[in-house]
Amino acid sequence: xxxxxxxxxxxxxxxxxxxxxxxxxxxxxxxxxxxxxxxxxxxxxxxxxxxxxxxxxxxxxxxxxxxxxxxxxxxxxxxxxxxxxxxxxxxxxxxxxxxx
Amino acid sequence: xxxxxxxxxxxxxxxxxxxxxxxxxxxxxxxxxxxxxxxxxxxxxxxxxxxxxxxxxxxxxxxxxxxxxxxxxxxxxxxxxxxxxxxxxxxxxxxxxxxxxxxxxxxxxxxxxxxxxxxxxxxxxxxxxxxxxxxxxxxxxxxxxxxxxxxxxxxxxxxxxxxxxxxxxxxxxxxxxxxxxxxxxxxxxxxxxxxxxxxxxxxxxxxxxxxxxxxxxxxxxxxxxxxxxxxxxxxxxxxxxxxxxxxxxxxxxx
Numbered sequence: 001x002x003x004x005x006x007x008x009x010x011x012x013x014x015x016x017x018x019x020x021x022x023x024x025x026x027x028x029x030x031x032x033x034x035x036x037x038x039x040x041x042x043x044x045x046x047x048x049x050x051x052x053x054x055x056x057x058x059x060x061x062x063x064x065x066x067x068x069x070x071x072x073x074x075x076x077x078x079x080x081x082x083x084x085x086x087x088x089x090x091x092x093x094x095x096x097x098x099x100x
Numbered sequence: 101x102x103x104x105x106x107x108x109x110x111x112x113x114x115x116x117x118x119x120x121x122x123x124x125x126x127x128x129x130x131x132x133x134x135x136x137x138x139x140x141x142x143x144x145x146x147x148x149x150x151x152x153x154x155x156x157x158x159x160x161x162x163x164x165x166x167x168x169x170x171x172x173x174x175x176x177x178x179x180x181x182x183x184x185x186x187x188x189x190x191x192x193x194x195x196x197x198x199x200x201x202x203x204x205x206x207x208x209x210x211x212x213x214x215x216x217x218x219x220x221x222x223x224x225x226x227x228x229x230x231x232x233x234x235x236x237x238x239x240x241x242x243x244x245x246x247x248x249x250x251x252x253x254x255x256x257x258x259x260x261x262x263x264x265x266x267x268x269x270x271x272x273x274x275x276x277x278x279x280x281x282x283x284x285x286x287x288x289x290x291x292x293x294x295x296x297x298x299x300x301x302x303x304x305x306x307x308x309x310x311x312x313x314x315x316x317x318x319x320x321x322x323x324x325x326x327x328x329x330x331x332x333x334x335x336x337x338x339x340x341x342x343x344x345x346x347x348x349x350x351x352x353x354x
Contacts, residue, residue, distance in 0.1 A: 073242065081248040087258050094206030098241055098259035 003067030015053035187223035192270045199269040202295040208263045214289040227272040235264035
């Protein structure tokens, strides 16, 4: 069973996927200089009604093993400690202890 | 008491002349019509072409006669263990590049084996090939704390080296290259990645021809045919919905 934070992140990712088009459209209208200010204001208000699980800023890479939010290496999707454990076990292809 | 050393994989000309235990060739020099200098058999050079041969790449002049020297002939000089030696590198006829193959791997011995295999395959198909070129190795380094929590001062280094090789193919027909590529993909080695770039030559005026064909395909030449097609589509749609087909009063085709 993944972390509570991981579940929230999954929810955010799904929400962003479903609402990206809508959000982009509203944002475009709200930022368009040629539109009358009332229209722009309305578009911005509509944008504010979206929940937090539709905002792309809510999405954060998390460790797929432990669910840690910090120290993530995006190439492996792992946090630094899990990376070290797997690398020492030989589970990461091509990764070895460096010595020079 | 002489202890026989285990031979390293012989390379180049050394492969032809060496009498390594695993496999050796009877003759250093292939028998050809205009045979040039030979190191083992002291045959005097007679023809004029042999003098030109001396100015060329000395290895090529020894392994490739002026006429068509096939891979079978070279292979027949090898007693056994043909794949132990370097393949016969055919001379380029027109210097036209046809394909490049990039190999990438974390394990150089595996990749060298596969490159050797690919070179032999190309040589057997008669494709002039370049020697494998070693592209610069990519090295990624990660320094990571050893502990799951704090203790930043004690860290551990991990690296990953990606080794690369490049082989260029020249002059061959597109069908031959297609064969070679399919053979390599079929016998791909796990742990070695391959990327193939191919070039094919098209005659002059190809762009115009392609455009003309496309435009002609789009233009509606026959209105009646179009109408008939439209009715056919309607009929199919209705049939798929399960309703009865209604006979249209006006039909273009009799």
